[in-house]
Amino acid sequence: MLSLARPYWPLLFLATALSFVASLFSGSIAWLVKPVLDHIFLAKNYKYLNILPLVVIGIFCLRGFSAFFQAYLMRLAALRLVNDLRYRLYEKILRLPLEEVSAETTGKLVSRVINDTTALEPVLGDMFRTLMLEGLTVLTLVGIALYRRFDLALLALTVFPVVAIGARKLGARARKARKLAQQDMADVTHQVTESLQGLKEVKVYRQQRFFLVRFEKRLNSYLRHLLRVTKYREGSRLLVDLLTGLGGALVFTYGGYLVIHGEMTPGDFFSVLTAILMIFSPLRRISRAYTGLYDASAALERVEEVFSYREEKGGSLKALPPQKSLCFKDVSFRYDKDWVLKEINLEIPAGKVVALVGPSGAGKSTLVSLIPRFYDPTEGEILLDGINLREFELASLRSLIGLVSQDIFLFNATVYENIAFGKPGASREEVIQAAKMAYAHEFIEKLPRGYDTVLGEKGFSLSGGQKQRLAIARAILKNPPILILDEATSHLDAVSEQKVQQALEKLMKGRTTIVIAHRLSTVTRADLLVVMDRGRIVALGQHEILLQTSPLYRRLYETFALAAANS
Ligand SMILES: Nc1ncnc2c1ncn2[C@@H]1O[C@H](COP(=O)(O)OP(=O)(O)OP(=O)(O)O)[C@@H](O)[C@H]1O
Ligand SMILES: [Mg+2]
Known part of the structure; x- marks a missing residue:
């Protein structure tokens, strides 16, 4: 005082x-x-x-x-x-x-x-x-x-x-x-x-x-x-x-x-x-x-x-976009008492798309939340081009990462501001361009006040799919070297999903990307598919090979294909 x-x-x-x-x-x-x-x-x-x-x-x-x-x-x-x-x-x-x-x-x-x-x-x-x-x-x-x-x-x-x-x-x-x-x-x-x-x-x-x-x-x-x-x-x-x-x-x-x-x-x-x-x-x-x-x-x-209370603490190095890889080495993690991730070894090559698949609760969202250091591994380490993430300044590490999370949060601000979150000081044209790429422009135009409609707690509400497209626009605008998409298109109907998927694929090209999806059709073309179950990586490879080698993957894929055929 x-x-x-x-x-x-x-x-x-x-x-x-x-x-x-x-x-x-x-x-x-x-x-x-x-x-x-x-x-x-x-x-x-x-x-x-x-x-x-x-x-x-x-x-x-x-x-x-x-x-x-x-x-x-x-x-x-x-x-x-x-x-x-x-x-x-x-x-x-x-x-x-x-x-x-x-x-x-x-x-x-x-x-x-x-x-x-x-x-x-x-x-x-x-x-x-x-x-x-x-x-x-x-x-x-x-x-x-x-x-x-x-x-x-x-x-x-x-x-x-x-x-x-x-x-x-x-x-x-x-x-x-x-x-x-x-x-x-x-x-x-x-x-x-x-x-x-x-x-x-x-x-x-x-x-x-x-x-x-x-x-x-x-x-x-x-x-x-x-x-x-x-x-x-x-x-x-x-x-x-x-x-x-x-x-x-x-x-x-x-x-x-x-x-x-x-x-x-x-x-x-x-x-x-x-x-x-x-x-x-x-x-x-x-x-x-x-x-x-x-x-x-x-x-x-x-x-x-x-x-x-303890504060978040970063290191002193300035993080640079990945040149070689983002590497999980013997990473285990628990929130409190039960292990949620166990002995994860995974190399995500720079510029490649890696997809995480697996049943609910397998630890997929947890795994990606370690990359922006929302949490730190309980054991093991994560290396960006060979350097432990803890060595980097938090702000510079996070500036490399674009995130569309599973539960999207929109702030009590205009649509424009919510997208511009991705890049402070972005021009109106840039924001609109990003919204167009995320197939959000159309519905935004139809909102009562267009890009100036106020959203969030005390504002206008959007549907789940609309929120996702805004979040994707946010990530597109940020144009980050590392992109994390956690169920980014799960709320979209088949037609919009296809469109957004195309935009995302353009975005992912040449970018270090981690995608998580339950709808396996959206990730079969990934460079590497990682099958997770109960906190462990149980199989790893490309779609065709996994169909042969991983019973869990085959089961997930078949169930999905069946559901898609029925709907
Ligand atoms: N903040 C948290 N605190 C404690 N436990 C958590 C927390 N978040 C997740 N968990 C636990 O960690 C485990 C893995 O959760 P996670 O969200 O990573 O799964 P997921 O693979 O993303 O599942 P889904 O496909 O349903 O999104 C779950 O058992 C969950 O109960
Ligand atoms: Mg999840």
């Missing part, structure tokens, strides 16, 4: 200076009680009595305005600071490796950017303000009380340590409860996002009840924990109230004794009393800010946890 606050030191300094001024004015009220009582009221001095209202108004105005600007500046600094924090957090999240952002952590991460930082917002502003302004006010008032009558003031102040210890204890408890509440809120966020993403499943399997019950449980737990926070926070307020009473009683008893015995003027007595009574309301605010500080530190801890 301190490092984030650095740019705002001037603002904070100014605000601090203002809070100093405001506290001085607060102090002057208690200070004035004595001269007013002793020299004006008791001395019946009319001349000063006339200017007294002006002085009072003046003091309150100055105190009010300095407090106003102080609060405004502090808030400004706090809000900016929290926004900076959000920015850094998001930046960090975009750098996390894929392992850290599985489905279950998404809700947590979102909650940290939204809820936790929001929890910091008010606390931070008020906390700064309160601790500065009220802290100085308390010090000034204490100073005045001590100056007026040392022993009386000291007696009243004996309750302070009790307040401090109490506030500390309660604050720690509030913090614990707060942490649990934030956790609940993260779960709530996660569940809402999740059920919206899977709304169709929820509806058709009529799982509303199930989700509602779970939601209610989480909400109740959130409520319980927040109530506990309130209990501790208000508890420390109660403590201050009770002790104020005690302090007041002490002052009245001892002070009254002193005044009656003529050891103290009534002016001194009321001055001390006013100061002591005035101390308690800022003190109460300080104790609240103190528990708030605990709240904030709980949220901050959760935010800091994200900053401690």
